[in-house]
Amino acid sequence: MSARILVVDDQPANVRLLEAKLQAEYFDVCTAVDGFAAIEVARVEQPDLILLDVMMPRMDGYETCRRLKHDPATRHIPVVMVTALDQRDDRIRGLESGADDFLTKPIDDVTLFARVRSLLRLKTVLDELRFRESSDALNSIMSEPVGDDAAVAQAIIISGDVRAATRYAAAMPPQVRTQVELDPAAGIAAARKNADLLVIDLTSPAFDGLRLCARIRSDVATRQMPIIAVLNPGDVANAVRALDIGVNDIIHRPVDAGEMMARVSTQLRRKRYADRLRSQLDESLEMAITDPLTGLHNRRYIASRLRQAVESANNGGAPVSLLIADIDHFKSINDRFGHEGGDRVLRSFADRLMRDLRALDLAARYGGEEFVIVMPGAGQAEARIASERLRASIAAEPFLVGDGQTAPVTVSIGFAQARVGEDADALLRRADEALYTAKGDGRNRVEAAANEAA
Incomplete structure (x- = not known):
């Protein structure tokens, strides 16, 4: 495991000795001769680990470590204090200042490299998480009592x-x-x-x-x-x-x-730092595939899953059908009740949509007031039943739009079953054409794609 290690010591002989040992194990080494220089080098070079002497002029290792651990730019870097001191109070003081470990001179090479490899493995994992979630708020976790x-x-x-x-x-x-x-x-x-x-x-x-x-x-x-x-x-x-x-x-x-x-x-x-990083990463991944207004999947996610389902059907798997639903006269809802009222309708529509679907169906807000439902394992008959059930559910009860007001809402739906050899884009086009037919024929209707059974 190769890595960059910062060696901090005011004694040139000690620096040369550690540098030689580390380079013999193929580590990249940078050095500093006091605490102030160590902080600056750590910020610029971003080493993977710091070997820090305790007894130094101007600023000792304890204060240097505290400053490193309070700086968001260097807080994540493991620090191993290296010192001739071996008293209980010295070890505790070093650990309380934020050091990850405490090695006593003369340093046993086997112990040194075992400690280094252990801390570098941990930092590698944390770095992978940090690269995906760079929020400064996460850095504060390392300083919590x-x-x-x-x-x-x-x-x-x-x-x-x-x-x-x-x-x-x-x-x-x-x-x-x-x-x-x-x-x-x-x-x-x-x-x-x-x-x-x-x-x-x-x-x-x-x-x-x-x-x-x-x-x-x-x-x-x-x-x-x-x-x-x-x-x-x-x-x-x-x-x-x-x-x-x-x-x-x-x-x-x-x-x-x-x-x-x-x-x-x-x-x-x-x-706690690692757990928060993982939690934030999970939230970021969820946000990347979720529509923030309705909580349904977004267009990018549903397009990917639709391609998978169509490819599976083309390779002898279960059939797949696609529904495209568009709220009728949605612009008039926005004009009459404002965008807040329109947002209420979209959220309520999503709730009813999820209530009426099967557990394995995938729903997404495709854009504006348009929604897409992928139905794995469903043929045209099941797709028509699902479409009619959704249409009736939307029309059955007015939607709340705020201040106790309600508005009647209807939906037009086009559906299509994937043909053998057809790709996802072609399936989308056929379902979209069926939707336009439903809207052109009076809205609040369900229409099958061309060449589908009636």
């Missing part, structure tokens, strides 16, 4: 040692609810049902923790869930395996409550 009411989360702790699990639970942030599971199967079931984070004790002899992590990562329902693994101090081999499997973070026994709280907070913040 975990302890507020809106951030209540559920953590599942899986450990064969009930006393250890109880200690882990006690170290959670105040607004994180915890559930302890001694049985891995029960833990997975609980995670699938309702969880935001997993803490898995890899030191437990009661089960294979690495295999459990691998199983969680292979399950679609839990694949994106953050995992914090608990390991014995100095267990580099299992730490590397865990990170390669997809564990998000590691904490060593004896577990410090402050460090656990900081690491959990970081993971939950990151998860």
Whole structure:
């Protein structure tokens, strides 16, 4: 996995050493000698990861990290603090400033590259989402505190040692609810049902923790869930395996409550950011295929689905029919009741349309007051029945247009069944010609396309 990494250190020897190690693994490296330069380089170069020294003149690594994480342009970049400091308070301070991890000098190469690969995998996923949803509002999620009411989360702790699990639970942030599971199967079931984070004790002899992590990562329902693994101090081999499997973070026994709280907070913040990105992406995709006024599909979407249905019918699949419905005298409704009244009619029309269709039928607002219905598996007889049912439903009851006023509304409909070898455009033209015939013959009518059975 190739990536650009920013190395920040005021000691040239340290920079050269890290640069050489990273380039040997085919990473692209850029450098900075202090915090101010690091912030500027990060904004311009947009590295995939930052290795940040803590002890620097002018601005230390903690303040540099805070500024990076408060800047929407750099907030998404993972930061690993690299320092000779190894006290509890130093680690917690680094994590609370926004760092994604904390490595102590001298750095073990195996551990370094395992951490780097793990964070780069995560950033790759988030970048894919960010490229599809660039709203600045999403960046604010990374700076939300975990302890507020809106951030209540559920953590599942899986450990064969009930006393250890109880200690882990006690170290959670105040607004994180915890559930302890001694049985891995029960833990997975609980995670699938309702969880935001997993803490898995890899030191437990009661089960294979690495295999459990691998199983969680292979399950679609839990694949994106953050995992914090608990390991014995100095267990580099299992730490590397865990990170390669997809564990998000590691904490060593004896577990410090402050460090656990900081690491959990970081993971939950990151998860909320990713969840919001996915939610916004889903909404964007929905908006791309939906008419905002009526909630029906839009023209682009229905054209694509119609082509698929016609191609399927041409390849020996089920028949397909197409209905085009146009509200009669809609301009006079707009002229009399205004565009707000016209919009009310369009929304109510869409509601009645959906009420009268089969579950597998697809309806769309094709433009203005014109609607298209694709009926997979329906021949001309079914299409005529559906058309008459819709026409009668529209004419049966006046439409509300605002201020207690109502207006009678009727609809004209043309329909056609796809012929063998016919493409979607030809089917649309025939249904449209039938619609014009219905309108020309007096409106509030249903007409079949030419050469269709009467």
